[in-house]
Amino acid sequence: MSTTVPELHLDVADTVPIPFWRQVRVEFRKSYDTRAGFWLLATIGILVGLVEGFILIATLVQESPVLWSDFAYTAGGITSLLLPVLAILLVTSEWSQRSAMVSFTLEPRRSRVVGAKLAVSAIYAVLTMVAMLVIGVVGTGICELVQPELTEWDFDAKLAIAFLVSQLLTMALGFAFGSLLLNTPAAIVVFFIYWYIVPTVLFVVGELRDWLGDLLEWFNFQASLQPLVDWELNTGEEWAKLLVSGFIWIVLPLAGGIYRILRAEVK
Amino acid sequence: MIQVDHLSKSYGGFTAVDDVSFTCQPGRVTGFLGPNGAGKTTTMRVMVGLTPATRGQVTIGGHDYRHIPNPGRHVGVLLDASAQHAGRTGREILTLGATTMGLPQSRVDQMLELVGLSKAESKRRLRNYSLGMKQRLGIAHALLGDPSVLILDEPANGLDPAGIRWMRGLLKGYADRGGTVLLSSHLLHEVELIADEMILIGHGRIVAQGDRTSLMAAHRRSALTLATSLDNDKLAAELTATGHAVTPMGAGLHIAATPEEVGRAALAAHVVLTDLRDGGANLEDLFLELTSSTQRDEIGATA
Ligand SMILES: Nc1ncnc2c1ncn2[C@@H]1O[C@H](COP(=O)(O)OP(=O)(O)O)[C@@H](O)[C@H]1O
Ligand SMILES: [Mg+2]
Numbered sequence: 184m185s186t187t188v189p190e191l192h193l194d195v196a197d198t199v200p201i202p203f204w205r206q207v208r209v210e211f212r213k214s215y216d217t218r219a220g221f222w223l224l225a226t227i228g229i230l231v232g233l234v235e236g237f238i239l240i241a242t243l244v245q246e247s248p249v250l251w252s253d254f255a256y257t258a259g260g261i262t263s264l265l266l267p268v269l270a271i272l273l274v275t276s277e278w279s280q281r282s283a284m285v286s287f288t289l290e291p292r293r294s295r296v297v298g299a300k301l302a303v304s305a306i307y308a309v310l311t312m313v314a315m316l317v318i319g320v321v322g323t324g325i326c327e328l329v330q331p332e333l334t335e336w337d338f339d340a341k342l343a344i345a346f347l348v349s350q351l352l353t354m355a356l357g358f359a360f361g362s363l364l365l366n367t368p369a370a371i372v373v374f375f376i377y378w379y380i381v382p383t384v385l386f387v388v389g390e391l392r393d394w395l396g397d398l399l400e401w402f403n404f405q406a407s408l409q410p411l412v413d414w415e416l417n418t419g420e421e422w423a424k425l426l427v428s429g430f431i432w433i434v435l436p437l438a439g440g441i442y443r444i445l446r447a448e449v450k
Numbered sequence: 451m452i453q454v455d456h457l458s459k460s461y462g463g464f465t466a467v468d469d470v471s472f473t474c475q476p477g478r479v480t481g482f483l484g485p486n487g488a489g490k491t492t493t494m495r496v497m498v499g500l501t502p503a504t505r506g507q508v509t510i511g512g513h514d515y516r517h518i519p520n521p522g523r524h525v526g527v528l529l530d531a532s533a534q535h536a537g538r539t540g541r542e543i544l545t546l547g548a549t550t551m552g553l554p555q556s557r558v559d560q561m562l563e564l565v566g567l568s569k570a571e572s573k574r575r576l577r578n579y580s581l582g583m584k585q586r587l588g589i590a591h592a593l594l595g596d597p598s599v600l601i602l603d604e605p606a607n608g609l610d611p612a613g614i615r616w617m618r619g620l621l622k623g624y625a626d627r628g629g630t631v632l633l634s635s636h637l638l639h640e641v642e643l644i645a646d647e648m649i650l651i652g653h654g655r656i657v658a659q660g661d662r663t664s665l666m667a668a669h670r671r672s673a674l675t676l677a678t679s680l681d682n683d684k685l686a687a688e689l690t691a692t693g694h695a696v697t698p699m700g701a702g703l704h705i706a707a708t709p710e711e712v713g714r715a716a717l718a719a720h721v722v723l724t725d726l727r728d729g730g731a732n733l734e735d736l737f738l739e740l741t742s743s744t745q746r747d748e749i750g751a752t753a
Contacts, residue, residue: 191451191475191476191511191512192511192512193451193510193511193512193513193518193524193598193599194511195511195513195518195519195524198518198519198520198523198524199519199520199552200519200520201519201520201550201551201552205549205550205552206550208549209546209549209550212545212546212549213535213546216538216542216546217535217537217538218537219537276535277535280533280534280535280536280537281530281532281533281534282533282534282535284500284529284530284533285533285534285547285591287499287500288498288499288500288521288522288527288529289521289522289547289550289551290550291498291499291515291516291518291521292516448500448501448502449500
């Protein structure tokens with residue numbers, strides 16, 4: 184009997200836990216190895232290419248003045264609209280396809296898997312910022328060659344950083360709704376309503392009464408974000424509004440979503 | 451190696467797994483048998499940390515599964531062969547697994563070859579796989595990390611007879627090399643031939659466990675023989691005289707005695723037997739009887 188005792192013990196002392204960077208690599212690969220992920224990225228690329236091409240041709244044909252930011256903002260705008268869907272898919276597709284069962288069996292420390300997915304969202308935000316800069320340079324560069332006197336390099340690093348911050352936030356929010364709802368269509372619809380319609384509603388309602396407008400400013404995250412984007416975040420009140428509304432808009436849904444994933448019984 | 455200790459799992463008021471304890475030894479194949487809804491999957495899900503236990507615990511090699519670093523390298527798990535993204539190819543699914551576990555791509559090819567999925571098949575998307583192909587892929591995924599423990603939920607489901615035989619050989623060889631195998635099934639014949647040890651579960655409770663012989667011995671009921679002879683009346687009279695209850699049944703007799711006793715009675719009465727069968731429970735009857743609640747209740751009520 185005594186000889187069988189050591190066999191019953193699994194020696195795991197020499198096994199290296201899965202490093203975080205490897206989990207990030209796996210999650211990154213998952214973001215483009217399905218048709219949904221691949222075509223979402225391809226669609227963003229094709230749309231950006233078409234619209235930028237159109238701007239370029241229109242500018243050159245009409246010999247109209249053009250700015251570096253015309254190219255960069257167009258690329259940034261299109262990606263920031265569509266890329267959050269990728270963050271949503273990162274979470275919801277694991278649930279609808281039930282592969283979360285395998286992911287969480289291979290890495291039972293679920294927070295690491297969630298963290299890796301968040302890291303992938305952040306990587307995409309950085310990549311789009313880089314792509315935006317490059318596209319701006321290429322588009323402006325071509326115009327510079329053809330019509331130097333009409334082309335202006337109004338490059339501003341502050342704007343690039345502001346873009347990155349808002350892109351990171353929308354990705355985080357898409358991720359949050361994906362985890363809260365664990366259902367692709369529902370998460371996409373709720374995300375777009377939440378991010379694009381609610382701020383407008385808050386603003387319109389705030390116009391009705393002065394006191395209501397003052398109060399709602401504390402809830403309107405996009406409005407509070409504006410000073411940051413413009414690099415004019417000066418007063419303590421602006422900071423306070425940004426923190427309060429950011430907590431309500433981003434931190435709460437994200438915390439709720441992550442809590443749900445960590446606790447959920449994966450079926 | 452796998453130690454299930456007074457495990458219970460309730461969903462609201464419903465108890466899916468009820469105070470279950472058993473162990474799986476290295477070098478042995480343990481069959482986990484029970485009808486649909488008996489609690490096999492739930493037990494296995496608790497084992498690998500996907501479902502929290504209500505009471506009790508499971509350890510694998512002395513560890514809580516969730517505390518095993520890079521668990522795929524120690525414990526191979528197949529809970530549901532369809533629980534993978536249907537839009538990924540078989541090869542891509544294995545590649546993701548191998549990357550997570552830190553294994554080279556060559557391991558993917560090895561496993562594909564081991565489970566008999568061709569190069570062309572491995573490049574098809576999972577939604578185009580038959581259930582049997584998914585099971586093979588799932589087994590390949592479980593074996594990727596060269597684990598010493600295998601936990602497989604209904605792996606024979608959807609496999610063709612040749613596939614079932616192949617899997618039997620694979621698991622047998624794996625256990626012979628010292629591995630621990632736990633596999634579940636709702637079909638006795640799928641595991642009967644390979645399981646060294648069987649755990650029978652019904653309605654969340656373990657109703658019997660042991661190897662084939664000890665199971666049969668422990669649950670042997672009173673002897674029962676079915677016999678037909680050229681002179682049933684004479685045989686019946688001889689058996690009644692020696693104290694065995696006899697009831698006519700169809701063209702033959704239903705006798706509360708062992709086949710040997712009936713044979714001896716026929717010899718003594720000089721009656722020619724044309725059919726002699728052991729009517730006692732076989733493993734299948736035992737399985738059905740033990741795992742079906744209605745029968746269990748009846749037995750409990752009349753005992
Ligand atoms: N999440 C759940 N909520 C409620 N009941 C559940 C849940 N999961 C499993 N069950 C029930 O637990 C019982 C055992 O299920 P399961 O372990 O899947 O059985 P088996 O694998 O033996 O067929 C079934 O009656 C099933 O309906
Ligand atoms: Mg089951």
